Every structure is written in structure tokens, then in C-alpha cells.
Amino acid sequence: MRLLRSHRNEASLATLALVVLALGLFEVLQPGGRDVASLTGDVVTFNTLVRIGILTIVVVGLNVLMGYAGQVSLGQAAFYGLGAYVSGIFTTRAEVFGLPGGLEGAWWWPWLLMGVGMAFTGLFAYLVGRPILRLKGHYLAMATLGLGIMVYILFRENFGFRTSTVNLTGGFDGLFDIPRLRLGSWELWPITRYYFLVWLAALASIAVALNLVHSRVGRALRAIHGSEVAAEAMAVDTAEFKVRALVFSAMLASLAGSLYAHFQAAVSPGPFSFIGSLELVVMAAVGGLRNVWGAPLGVALILAIEEFLRAKGHELFAGIGSEAEPVVFGIILVLIMIFLPEGLTDGLRRLPRLWQRRSGTPAASSEVTS
Amino acid sequence: MSVDAEVQQFLRKRRPAHQARGQQIAWAGVTLALLAAILYLGSQKNFGPLQYAQLVLDGLRGGTIYALIALGFVTVFNVTGIINFAQGGFVMLGAMLAVTINDWGALAQWSPGPRLAAAVLAAVLATTLIGVLVERLTIYPARNAEPLTLIIITVGVYIVMQGVALIVWGTDAYSLPAFTTLAMRDRTFRLGTVIVKAQSFWIWGVTGVTMAVLYYFFEHTMWGRALRACSVNRLAARLMGIRPDRMSMLAFGLAAAMGAIGGIVLAPATRPVYDMGLSLGLKGFVAAIMGGLVNPPAAVVGGILLGIIENVGAGVTRAGIKDIFSFIILIWVLLFRPQGLFGRQQTVEKV
């Protein structure tokens, strides 16, 4: 049975899986005493690879939502945060909700919460998506932006409760001591174990998204992107498909959020702010929105740039150090958007053709002159 | 009955008429309920009329700044169709540049008054120039891109501005002397327990003058009229010999100037920081949306309303959730009044 529709995507997925496996084994075995970080001169660490995996899951969902269904979300970090906080809150203070304290010790409890988080976030996305997705273009962008900031404020402000009476989110400081994941008594930690779990989820989400976009559902979403009126004339329930695409992306974001919470063993509101949402959009756009493979590519590139600037920034920009990071980041972003508005995947795809055109130009012009 | 009579009849009893009445009732109901909620929450904190007056006055001050920023959004959107996220960056740059120039050693022997005036003027001019540069370097090369691409570009520009500000000014909060006293301590006026800083009057006054100048510019000057023509119909404007890309540049310059003015007059009342632009820009944007995004006077009213609502809302609840009110308003307006609080219902989209 074929897992995916296209051989090329299957091959790409297999390649990515092999790379993931190779890097993981490298870190485990440490041949010649070298670890993964040493491969890039301590710029891209093993920790970064795990974060790339986690964010890939979020950005894959965003890619389907924005690139295929054509619905902008500038508040995706809210869904990411909901997953993280559901996991964080219920694994550290289940008793606030009157749940028996023993649950927090059960190995299956965090796994169940991952599912609960996805269901809850999906439901939330459905409820807010129904009205909000009636909006288009700029207006949709702004509504999702507002929504994202509201959710962020609720996290930061402990849902409006005084932390002294009911402490849910820990306010600014967030939650600590979130347990690692376990299978029975086998802990998915140290990081080398967790890495494989995260990337398993990331590869699965890529496979699922590839299946989706090359199906009846994916075509309906792309049709909506092309022309809602025409899609409706083809009996596509555009309102429903749009909101389901949002739910899909929100559930992936929630899954990633849960994985993030157990990875950091702590959750604070910072990553789920407006800037967090923007970074997600930037990753998706830089990778290329009309291609699922843009997600891992964009996430890896942006995180690599960030890590590089953090590690080497002070050498490149004497005396300035890591403060140069946002500037360089912003400039790269603007340049990519001006010169490769369809993202890197599109740029790579066009590379052979550009090459042809360049080598073909003299011939064409000589034809004209003769 | 003839067809004409039939048509006449339902022209008269068309739905919008009684829909409008129903809407009015709903509006009145919602407003009353909100007022009741505010009064209830306020009574929990033993607020009297004076406390409310204070909240409204402070909100009015913030709202005036939002109005100025909103005008920048509206100007750029009208002419180019772009939502310029970098608008908040102009506000920050204006304030920071004014502080820096005012503290500049070369001007140390000037007397405080002219020095401050020179600093303000130079900061506005410099920010305007930066606005024009931003348009030339980032918007112009991508002028045919999709809206999302342009949004991301302006976001990138904002990130660069804030990043540069971080390098130049660090994370410290700075201060600009109050315009009245030319010192850090501002004069205050007291009406009972209600306190108004003199700087507030500067904010209102300068904003008022700026709007008057803008009005004159748009109504009575050639460039202003050309800008307006561009916002009505870009193609027609081009046919009339107006170059839309020049207008785009002009719009960004104007927006930057407005943002800078807002940041500068606000600076003595708050304390400018490198990342102040984000939240101010977003609020200005909400104000512009409240005004329907294309209507300058409505954006001004939207800004003032927003300032008052969020300040009163935060006052009766908690300061920490102040920002949430603007975003509740944002989503509410987008969903129920996408044409703005004062705009007329749009006609059906043509297919």
C-alpha cells in the first residue's frame, strides 16, 4: 500500500526521515567524540534540531491554512500556546480543577492531555473560525492578529484571576516542573530520545499534510484560494472547508505546543505573543506557502539564521553582539519577500528554469538579429 | 397594481429601514449594558465621578495619539492599499530621535527652548526621510506583490527599525523635557482631585494643528489633491498624469511625519523605549479600523474613543488587561461593522 500519492513526495519524505535518523544516531553514538553541534561549529545544536521539529509541525498546519486554503492567520501562536498550556497546567496543577492528584504521576496522563489539548484547541478554532473566516484579506489578518494577542494576554494575566487566589498560568513567569513524557516507566528523555519522538510527529504531520493537499479536500481548499465564488458553484461548502482547515492547523499547533511544554519542562507566555505568531508566518512564507516542504525548510532556515547570529553575531558585528540579530533577521526577511515572494521552495523549483533561460538568452537574441 | 407601484412599495418597505431601527435598539442595549457593567465594576472600587473624569481625561490623551497614528495608517492605505506595520516604528523613531538630538552635545550651549524646538523639527524631518526611504527600498520594488507579502515586508521593516533602535538606544527608557516647563517635571493642573498635565494640552493642541494642516493639504494643495485622486482611483489618477509611485512615496513620508509627531508629543508624558512602537502601532491600527480604514475624520474619532474605552476599561478592572479591550473592539468592529463605526453599510459585492 502506498503511503502517499506521489512517488516524488514519498522519496522526499524518506530522504528527510533518513537525514533525521542519521543525525539522531550521530548524536547518540558520537563517532570520534564529535556530536551534532560540532558539525556546524556549535551553531546549530541538537537542541535546535528538536525545536526545528516542533515548529515544523506548527508551520505545516499554517502552510495548509495560508498557502492552500488562502486564509491568513497572524495569531497562530495562540493555538500553539493553548496546547502548551493545556499540557502545562494539567500536568502540574490538576488539583485546581478538582482532579485527583495521583493523575499527575500517571505516565499516560500527559499523552491523554495531548489529545485533550488538540480537541480543545480544535473546538476553540472552530468556534472562533466560524465568524472570523467570513472576513477576507487584510481584515482576516487583523482579526486573527487581535485574537492571538487576546489569548496571549489571557496567558500572561492568568486568565484575569489573581495569582494569589487561583494560579493557572503562572502569569509572566509561567509554569515550571512540567514532567517529561514516559511510556510506562521508560522516560522519553534525555534529549536524544525526545528528538526521535518530535521528529516522528513532524514527519507524520508532513505526510498527513501532503496527503491532504493532494486530495479532494486539498483541491477544494486550493479552489477556495483561487475563487470562492467559483468554488461554491462547484458545490464546495467554502465556509465549512475554511473553518476545517483552520481547525486542522490549530490541532497541529496544539500538538506542537504540548511537545514544546514537555521539551522545555516549562511554559511562559513569551513565545505565544504577537511576535511569536509573526515568526511562524515568516517561517511559512520564507519556506514557501504553496508547498508543504516549505514548512521544514523555512523553519530550519530561520532557526539556523537565528542561531548563527546568536553564536557568531558578535564576531561579525564588532561590539554589537546578539543585538544585531533582529536587524539582520528583518533585512533577510524583507529581501526574501521582495525577491522570492513565493518562498524558497519556489525559488529552488525555478532554479533550473532560470539557468536554462540564462543560457538560452544569447541564442534567442542572435535569432532576432539574424 | 402596476409594476412600478409594486416596486415603489417595496422600495419603501425595504429591509434596511427596519433593520436599521433594530440595529439602533441593539446598539443602545449593548451600550447601556456596557455602561452598567463599568459602573458596577467601578462601584466595587468605590469610584466616584472624579475618578471617572480622570480615567476619561487620561484616555483622551492616549486616544489622541492613537488618532494621529491612525491617520498615518489611513493615508498609506488609501493611496497604496497597504497596511503599514512599520507605522509604530515611525512613532518610536520620532520620540527617540527627538530625545537624542535634544541631548546632543553640540547643542549643549543652546537655551533649552530653541534646542527642544530644533530637536523636534529635526526628528520629524529625519523620520519623514526614513519613511520615504522605506517606501523606496522595500515597498516600491515589491509594489506588485500580494497583500500578504507586503504585510510581511512592512513587518520586516518594523523589526529592522526596532532592532536598530535596540542597538543604538539599548533597552533603557529615555525622557524628553516637558514642552511647557522645559524640564523633566511637568506643570499640572488640578480640578479637585482630577489632575491634568500641561503636556496633555500640548498633545491635544499639536494633534489639532496637525489635523488642520493635513486637512488644508488634502483639500487645497495640488499634491494633496493628487494623493486623494490616487486613493479614489489609481488608474484614473495615472491617466490624469499623476504618478502613483510618487504618491506612494509621499504617503509614506506623510505617515512617517504623523507618526513621529505623535511619538514626540507623547514622549514627555511617557518614557520612550526602543519597543514602544509595537503596541502604539497596533492601537493606531485598531483606531483606523474603527474608522473604517479609509476615512480620516472617522479614524480620529475612533482613536479618541479607543483611548477612552481602554483606559476606563482598565481602570475598573486591572491595568494588566488594558490591551485586551482594544482587541475585543478590533474583532467586534471587524465582524459587525467592517465599514467602520460610522460608515454606511456596504452594497453587495459585485460578481
Add this chain to the structure above:
Amino acid sequence: MSALPGPLASTEGVETPPLLEVRGVSMVFGGLLALNNVHTRVLPGQIKAIIGPNGAGKTTLFNIVTGIYAPTQGEVFFKGEPIQGLKPHAIAARGITRTFQTIRLFHGMTALENVMVGLHRHTRAGFIHAALRLPLARHEERRMREQAMDLLDRVGLAHVAEEEATHLPFGVQRVLEVARALATRPDLLILDEPASGLNESEGRRLMALLREIRDEGTTILLVEHDMELVMELAEEILVLVYGTPIAEGPPAAIRRHPEVIAAYLGDEELFVEPSLGRRMQEA
């Protein structure tokens, strides 16, 4: 009671229930009357045309029938059931589909994929089936691909199946849009100026195709400016002027109808070459 001209002889006394019936539909846009008490019916198996000068409300009527607008007043019945006010996709699911005056193919998708969207109505696989590639999704996918290919083959576009739809020549795009609409297997196919922008031979081919489609049992309702084509193709014509129906009947009768001649046919230019300004407004 009504000032409406009665239906002309041919439709009178026909017993078959109409496939589509428009009853007293009026549409007001911001005080402007776009349609004024329009009554008309389309019988099963008919090719019916609506003609009229620009601004006559033809497209508006289409938009009401396909659910894009809800009429200000009046009712629309399809297969005997009221459909006015239903969402467009719900109406499409009942068997009405359409093409557009300005072609609306889905960009970023191949010709084949465009037609496959048309098959949406006859397939069921949702998000879960599709994401996990469950058997239902796989079977449907294979079937959709075959059927879409067959359809393309039939309209003579098999050779462009893998080309991006919006990059095809204009005339090809028109035909592709018809193929996409046909994929929904509609009972009523609504065509908004299908021949506009086509050259003589493309127009001929389209006409032949439309006849074939009709012969296979699909009812066709179209708006068209090409009078020659309309007169040759349509079995019945409704004439709208400023939103008001002024005549209805077979082509021969319409050609002789004094009001039509007075209001419309006498001024050939009016509908053969619509003014530039009008065009721009509509685009």
C-alpha cells in the same frame, strides 16, 4: 394586474413541470432597481437564452438563481422546490452550476485538477479520510482522475490536462470552464457569455458541444451577446431591458417582436460591441 408581457405562444400550454421557475423576482441595489418583477421558466432539456443590453440584469438574475444574491423579493423554484436564499454551494449540490463572465478557473491548479474540483459534488472523502489516505479517499481519487480525464478528452482538452489552467489560451480556458461545470453533472448548466472572446471557429465548436450536452439531458440557460449564436442555439429567449422582461419566446418570434426590435435589435451595436466604460465596470 401585471404589466408583464405574457409568455409567447410556444411556452403556453406546455404541461411538463419546469426545471427552473423564477417567480416575481426583483432585486434592489442601494436604491437601484436591477431586476423588476421577473417571471420566467426553464423546461427540462431546453436551451434557453437571456439577452438584453448591458446593465439589463442578466448576470444579476444568474447570481440570484445560483444563490450569490438573495432576491429583494420573489421566489426561485428548482425541481419544484424553493431555492432562493440558499447558499450557492447548496444550490450547486442540487444540480445547478455555472460558468462566469470573467473566467474564474482556479489558479495554481492544472486543467485536470480544475475539472476534479467539479467532481466534488459526487465524492465524500473528508479531512480524515484524505489526511490518512484511507481506502475511500484512494478509490475516489482514482475514480475522479479517470472521470476528469474522460471529460477533458471529450471536450478535446486531454492534451493540456497537466498544464496550469490559468496559463492556457483564453479560448481553451472558456471550454475548460464548461468542462469543469459539466463535471458536477448538473441538471441545469448556466453559462454567462460563454462565447465572448472566442473566435469564429472556437465559437462553432462550443456551440456543437453545448448541443451535445443538451442532447445528453442537461438543460442550459445562457446569456450571450453573440446574436447569431443565440438565435441558432436557443430554443427560447427571454429579453430583459433595464431589469424588466419585455418579451419571451422562440427566436423567430423574438426577431419579429416589435418591442424587442424597437428597444434593442434595431441598435445592433448596443449589444455586439458593449462600450468600453461598461466593460471596465463589469470586470
